[in-house]
Every structure is written in C-alpha cells, then in structure tokens.
Amino acid sequence: MTVPQVPSKLVFRIPATAVLGALLFAVTATPFAWAAPGLFVIYLVPIAAIAWVLRVRTVADRERLVARTLFGRHVVPWSELRAFRVSERSWVRAVAEDGKELPLPNVRTRHLPALSLISGGRLDDPTEAPAEDAAAEDTAPEPEHATVPATPAEPEPAETASAKPAE
Template identity: 70%
Template sequence: MTTTQQQLPSRLVFRTPATAVLGALLLIVTATPFAFAAPWLFLVYLVPIGAIVTVLRLRTTADADGLVARTVFGHHELAWTRIRALRVSERSWVRAVLDDGKEQTLPTVRTRHLPALALISGGRLDDPSEAPAPAAPVESVEPDAEVEDTAGQD
C-alpha cells in the first residue's frame, strides 16, 4: 500500500529569476560605445548596475513565522499575527494589510502566488482559489395552501 504524503516546504522564496541579470549585462555591452564617446558618459553604466542590484536584492521570503520583504535598501519582517489580509492591486501586486491598517508591499509576489502563501501560512491566510465550503443544507419548506387570485373581482 503506497501512501503519498504532501511535502510542505519549510520556506518559500519569491524573487525575480536570475536570468534577468543577462538583460542588464547585455545593456552594459551595448552601452560601451556610448560610454566612451565623451567624458562623464561612463555614468550610463549605473543604470545596468542598478538593475542587477535590484534583481539580486528584491525578494519575499515566507516561512512558518511570517514574511520577510527585502527591498533594495532594507527589509521588513512581518509576523503572521500582524497580517490582517492581503490586498491585490489592479496591476496584480500583492500587499500585506497589517493590523494597524498600514500596507506593506511584498516584492515579486503576484496573485498566482496566493495559494502557496496560504499553504505556507498554516491556515492563517485564506486560499482564494479554493472553492468555498458548502453551506448548511436549507430545510425544505412545504408550500402554503393554494392562494386564490381575487384581483379584479368585485
């Protein structure tokens, strides 16, 4: 008898794929003729370097304790008990609504990641893709006796 048990990861990391660095490296190569055309144009290299730092730094890590949202210049640790709900913006960005009403952006988390967040939260967040639980059965009501239509009779 084989039983398959669902393996839950201990943590999930949401980040931009590292292959996005290749685009920034290509930008460095193509900017080289422009960078050497005049003094101070070498500063054009700051754009792809900033893109590389952003790709490597931005991430959201979820584990049993909570979420860690790492930005380019810092990070925010959010315990599951502080998170009241998740809000999805019109561009599919996900933000954590905290118990004090403030919102914290979760870098690189999109709507397609919500079921995984619900799973790793241990039931603290609802999975929006699950079907709602069936409602309690409604007791059948017997129809009333026939009602005579007296409208129009004088």
C-alpha cells in the same frame, strides 16, 4: 490520495538569469559611454538593475514574512497580518493588523495558495471559494419549471400495468 508536502520556506524573486540582460545592456552601452567625458555614468543603469535583481524578493517561512526592497527590509510575523490585498495589476500586499499595507515584491495572485499554505492556515486563501457559498449552492432551490418528482415513483402492480385488449 497524497497530502501535499508543505515547504519550510518560499522565496519569490526575479530569476537570476535577468542579470544577463543588464550585462548585455552594459556591453552595448560601451561605445556610448566612451563617446564623451562623463557619459560613463550610463554604467550605473546596469549596475542598479543587477542590484535590483539580486536584492528584491519576498521570503515566507512558517514564522514570518520578509519583504526585501532595494534599500530596505520589512519583517512581519504571521500573527501580525490580517489579510492579503490584490491590486488591479495582480500585485499582492500584506495588510497588517493596524491597517498598514506592505508591498510584497514579486508575489502575484497565483502565489496566494502557497502563501496560505505556508502560513499554517493563519491566513485564508482568497482564491478559494468560501465554504458557506459552496454549501448555499448545493442547497439552492430548484427552478419552478423543473419537473423532477420529489420521491421516486413506484411501479404499478403487474395486473394494472398491462392493458387488456377490449373485446
């Protein structure tokens, strides 16, 4: 059995090919942008989209978690994080020791095992079943209607096992 290799850094971001969609929007908006004076501001939409795709990300390494937004950056060491919180839409937030929540751009619930692994065990994987629940399931009492013997039955001696024909 092979032990999984722990990466030194994880980056969660939108694929760079999304820039192509913004460029396509810019090309198709060209006739509209030059139709009247002042409509060229429509080009701000693809520029903002490109900046968003290239800037917004979450980077996790062994020491800290960095969440970059369009206009800011939040750096939090793993030691200052208490847990992850998952919203109804599967967005993940990091909960700091003081109770503040830090949104983690582009991180989803499927990424939580990787974040738990790179944190070095400082934060538990919430998708993993707790150990005490698994142990409780193993020792659960059997239903009363089960007819499983507690000890295996011993075979009867040979002379009593075979029936003698009645004469």
